Amino acid sequence: MSPAAIQPGALFINGKREDAVSGRTIEVRNPATAELLTTVPDAGSEDVDRAVAAARTSFVRKTWRGLPPSRRERVLLTLADLIEKHRDELSLLETLETGKTLRESAGADVGPSASCFRYYAGWVRKIHGETIPVDGSFLNYTLREPMGVVGAIVPWNFPLQLATWKVAPALACGCSVVLKPSELTPLTALRLAELAVEAGLPEGVLNVVTGYGTTAGDALARHMDVDKLSFTGSTRTGRALLNASAESNLKRVSLELGGKSPNIVFPDADREAAIKGAFWGIFGNKGEICSAGSRLLVHGDIYDEFVETLASRARRLKLGDPQDKLTMMGSQISAAQMERVLGYVQSGVEEGARLVCGGERDAEGAKANGFFVKPTIFADVKPSMKIAQEEIFGPVLAAIRFENTDHAIEIANGTIYGLAAAVWTRDIKLAHRMAAEIQAGTVWINTYNGFDNGSPFGGYKQSGFGRDLGMHAIEQYTQVKSVWVAL
Ligand code: NAD
Secondary structure, three states, rough: HHOOOOOOOEEOOOOOOOOOOOOEEEEOOOOOOOOEEEEEEOOOOOHHHHHHHHHHHHHOOOOOOOOOOOHHHHHHHHHHHHHHHHHHHHHHHHHHOOOOOHHHEEEEEEEEHHHHHHHHHOOOOOOOOEEEEOOOOOOEEEEEEEEEEEEEEEOOHHHHHHHHHHHHHHHHHHOOEEEEOOOOOOHHHHHHHHHHHHHOOOOEEEEEOOHHHHHHHHHHHHHOOOOEEEOOOOOOHHHHHHHHEEEEEEEEEEEOOOOOOOOEEEOOOHHHHHHHHHHHHHHHHHHHOOOOOOEEEEOOOOOOHHHHHHHHHHHHHOOOOOOOOOOOEEEOOOOOHHHHHHHHHHHHHHHHHHEEOOEEEEEOOOHOOOOEEEEEEEEOOOOOOHHHHHHOOOEEEEEEEEEEEEHHHHHHHOOOOOOOEEEEOOHHHHHHHHHOOOOOEEEEEOOOOOOOOOOOOOOOOOHEOOEHHHHHHHHEEEEEEEEEEEO
């Protein structure tokens, strides 16, 4: 597919392609080349109203939740098959709009999206209430009912996968959904909705509005007829959404927010495995991963050698055309994000951290118009520095030295975030102690960025609350009713 082959996108409301009432559009660009890919509607509150009304109507009429569970299971399985069938097309769209490599789009975004729908198809027939022994002559039972109309707002770094993490469990629970993708990466969400209808999902159950956060996103967040808001994105926006809920109808909110995850290496670690974990933990998806291991904590005994080995590999990392099989790292999502990352580099230098490699834009040859940033490593970073405290969301690693276990725990827990962490050691007691002491929603031991649809993912502290994936996501999209029957 060439960029010229991408038709202008449309809102997806009640199974139909629609323009924004205002007629306004948003340009979607390829960040690796800055070329215009296509346009999508710039939805306003009146468009969000239409999408929410379609979702509400499908919910009230029970066009989806009223279907036999085995049929709903089949629809989600068919959707998983269709995502796989269109894997090449979806991967290319993802690469064109995000600047990540095709390998990453296929392997870490589109492939997992198909398996996520398959996983939640398995839940459709397993969501049920309980009977509870109560005093007196009563039968008491619970009904686990769908939450209603779900507003799902997602970011640009894993557009299809993060949309799927919301849409798949919400549909499995019988909810209807209005999905708002990032204004930078709306294309795969629109294809997902079309494929869902092709798979047999009734019209109006999954609607997609494309638009900006402060207009379409805000309208969804403040909508009086949305029952639940499921969000992945920045901590700043998460705060705005809590306000929006408080100031509207107290809709339920779950938030998957930012991170500053520590990757902690002890001297007895399997060195090669730890190097690889540290390397891809920060440079995978060009550092635009909420769970990126952006703080590398290395024991003083091995610190210098470890950092130098990493840097020598980082200097050889091939940046370039994301569609080229040999490219290891693509471009940042936008000029603004690139400038933000470079601003953090400057702050690291100003605060006295030692720039070991990278730290600048790569605009060589075909990369001239793209937003590429060389893989960057800072050494001698102090835990209080800005580059060790704030989420950069780019290929910038802050390497911090620690002297003993307590010191490592203190540094690891010393930010506002608590999304993920990793520990590298052969000492099983130490590994479990660290897993218990670290305040994070996920702790990896001797591995990094392990994900499975069955395993919950989400934050401690200001990394958010509520969990995506696994049985825990089912709790996000259902509510429990207690029924009393006098006998
Ligand atoms: P962002 O918060 O700016 O935007 C995310 C989404 O929210 C977009 O669709 C955007 O349009 C919308 N939005 C923005 N302002 C809004 C508002 N006021 N009201 C309603 N919607 C609004 O985040 P981003 O820059 O797109 O993504 C990067 C952030 O996402 C990083 O902080 C990263 O850590 C986080 N993230 C977290 C996870 C996780 O699972 N915890 C996963 C991926 C990304």
